[in-house]
Amino acid sequence: MTERPAQRVPNRQLAALIAEAGFSNAGLARRVDQLGLEHGLDLRYDKTSVTRWLRGQQPRGTTPALIAEVFTRRLGRRLSAQDLGLDACAPVYAGLEFAATPEEAVDIASGLWRKDSGSHAELRKIAFTPAGLVVPSRDWLIGRADERVGRGAEPSAARVPLQGRASVPRQRQIDRGPGQRVTGGDIAALRSVSELFRTLDQAYGGGHARQALVRYLEHEAEPMLRGTYGETTGRRLFSAAADLTRLAGWTSYDIAAHGLAQRYFVQALRLAQAAADRPYGSYVLVTMSRQAVYLGHGREAVQLARVAQQGVGSGPPPVVQALLHSAEARGHAVLGEVRASTASLVRAERALGAARPGDDVPHWARFYDEAQLADEFGHCHRDLQQYRASAQHAERSLQLRAPGYARSRLFCRVVLATARLGLGELDQACALGAEAAQQAMEMRSVRAVEYVRDFERRLEPYRDASAVRTYRDRVAALS
Incomplete structure (x- = not known):
């Protein structure tokens, strides 16, 4: 005799909250669908769906967390899926939290590293969430550095050995374990590894060594963060970990894992605050902000760039100021805001012009030079359909840019090809596009491929032209 399936129990908790919020069934379904769209989800719930939930059916996937978020926004207090009588699931904003303490920051970041280094392919399919940018950037802007990050006291000054007695240094453990003391050499190693992966990314694309970088974070950086260190060493350690985490996000962004990249960036921001x-x-x-520009979220890109400017004021060296202003310019350009974009570009140009050889420029900003500024101008003018100016600046950037920045040179070559196309110079545009397509084939970069595809979409109105047919034949021969 077969057992009957368990009878569903009406969800009285959900019913009570619907009444408190003043929702109709259709109204709740509509709000869940709208919130889903913010997260790149096409849900299509209706009043019948809500009726089923009230009768005890459990919604699947991330829907319980979405429903909880709808009620949280409506009622002004934090509610979980369990508070609504629903099964718990992974939070929609998992990885986008701006941790309250350094310890929590390490827990969230290391959890992300571990999941990413495993076989969690779904992690790389998480959608980019524009709404998830607001809280971290706000908390960073109004927040202060943590009062204490150290785990244990700073090492005492080295003792002078007694006369006539040999001093034999203790051998450090080869395998790092929890609680082991972190040294300056450990942090120098983190910095060196960061430069290595940065060079690989620039030359060959983010997909080339991304997984190795994530595993390094899991197996080397995490044990250090859970080790023993004083305040000074701790700040330096968190700074190095922030740099590696941002780079993991950057390489994820380059392979179009945009939701994952966004989470890495948020955690890098929190680690930088601890530092x-x-x-x-x-x-x-x-x-x-650059990721937001790439995904077409110009308004969010501008806001992020402005928060960055407000957060550091006028203190940074001119090169850093130029970097911040040009990021804002890119956001305005995507929105078609000519005057605002031009004004930001002028500020960036003036700032870089004020830079001097002896300036103390952070290691992460040293890439920003005349070639990079010209590249920013070229991209902005392209987005504003000012093709002659775009071509001039793109050509200058290619003349100045070092060969090691292969992906940046590819992007700029496509910008130049697009500008030539906009000027009606079809033969030159196709020749430049074919060169970029060949370079993209040699990289593990989805962005590089997408740049070329964008150019090809712009070629579509000229598909019957001889130059375009030749371009297609050349590209087809590459595969």
Whole structure:
């Protein structure tokens, strides 16, 4: 005799909250659908769906967390899925939290590293969430550096050995374990590894060594963060960890894992706060702004760039100020705001012009030079459909840019091809596009491929032209 399925129990908790919020069934369904769209989800719930939930059916996936968020916004207090009588699931904003303490920041960041280094392919499919940018950037702007990050006292000054007695240094453990003391050499190693992965990313694309970087964070950086260190060493450690985490986000962004990249950037921002490294935090926000530009979220890009500027004031060296202003310019350009974009570009140009050889420029800003500024001008003028100016600046950037920045050179070459196309110079545009397509084939960069595809979409009105047919034949021969 077969058992009958368990009878569903009406969800009285959900019913009570619907009444408190003043929702109709259709109204709740509509709000859940709208919130889902913010997270890149096409849900299509209706009043019948809510009726089923009230009868005891459990919604699947991230829907319980979405429903909880709808009630949280409506009622002004934090509610979980369990508070609504629903099964718990992974929070919609998992990884986007701006931790309250350094310890919590380490827990969230390391959890992200571990999941990403495993076989969690779904993690790379998480959608980018514009709404998830607001809280972290706000908390960074109004927040202060943590009062204490150290785990144990600073090492005491080295003792002078007694006369006539040999001093034999203790051998350090090869395998790092929890609680082991972190040294200056450990932090120098983190910095060196960061430069190595940065160079690989610039030359070959984010997909080339991204997984190795994530595993390094899991197996080397996390044990250090859970080790023993004083305040000074701790700040330096958190700064190095922030840099590596931002780079993990950058390489994720380059392979189009945009939701994952966003989460890495948020955690890098929090680690930078623990490091009391305000300028680096502004750089993380600029990185987030660039991702928003790429995804077409111009308004969010401008807001992030402005928060970065407000957070550091007029203190940073001119090169950093130029970087911040040009990020804002890119956001305005995506929105088609000519005057605002031009004004930001002028500020960036003036700031870079004020830079001097002896300036103390942070290591992460040293890439920003005349070539990078010209690249920013070229992109902005392209987005504003000012093709002659775009071509001039793109050509200058290509002349000045070092060969090691292969991906940046590819992007700029596509910008130049697009500008030539906009000027009606079809033969030159196709020749430049074909060169970029060949370079993209040699990289593990989704962004590089997308730049080329964008150019090809712009070629579509000229598909019957001889130059375009030749371009297609050349590109087809590459595959």
